[in-house]
Amino acid sequence: MNRLRALLFDVDGTLADTEGQGHRVAFNRAFADAGLDWYWDEPLYRELLAVTGGKERMRHYIDRYRPDFTAPEGGLTAFLAELHQAKNRHYAELLAQGAVPLRPGVERLLRQAREAGVTLAIATTTSPENVTALLENTLGAESLGWFAEIGAGDVVPAKKPAPDIYFYVLERLGLEADQTLALEDSANGVRAAVAAGVPTLVTANDYTREDDFTGALEVVDQLGEPGSPARRLGDGGELGVLGLEEIERLWARR
Ligand code: XBP
Ligand code: MG
8 A cells, every 4th residue: 555655844834833923023023123114013914924935025015015115235135135034033033932832733743753654854935044943942953853854945946835845845855746745734835735746734823724725635723632632624523633643544535
């Protein structure tokens, strides 16, 4: 029988709820440091999340809300790159302070997969240094070695919802899409994985609950932990604690 060979994890919103108390706060701190009067509150950030990638998100914000903004000498691209680095430094600081824990069930599933010899990989839009910071501050530095491949950020030209990062990771792993399963939290993530042919389980969150998850195998609110079962979005059906066995059963429906 064909077995599930690898789990491909998205990062932001899937491994951890990094957006609201992590990236958003870090963006605002970087804006303040730079003397900008930009402030991204929760409702605005929710809207801006439609654009993946921090640099791309800031560029979109300028186009939409600050059309009169003129970048300093050196140009907009260089300005945004610097601002983005400053934001990522703030982000790392927040993570070091423990501001963002892993989502329920994530560590359990990672450990289970490792024990079972199922390959772990990451396919994300966020910057590589942000993945490192999250893993180091939640699971410890050695956890970086748990992942056979960390596909992140600008390593591909087009970010999610483009499938590029999934194609990249599959090629590096030497696996076919249908030997793997993606874990995602957002419409953009599902579009990317599904376009690459990767069966996808969604663990939605407060930012993405209303997203369009067409093409996903299943959409739940979390992986679940004992006493706090995963529930299917929509009908609220209890699915228990999603471990490797349950996930392989879902995957077999692909
Ligand atoms: C989520 C994103 C990212 C983060 C910010 O990526 O869209 O842009 O908000 O990350 P994913 P950077 O869910 O694929 O992990 O600022 O590092 O781009
Ligand atoms: Mg995500």
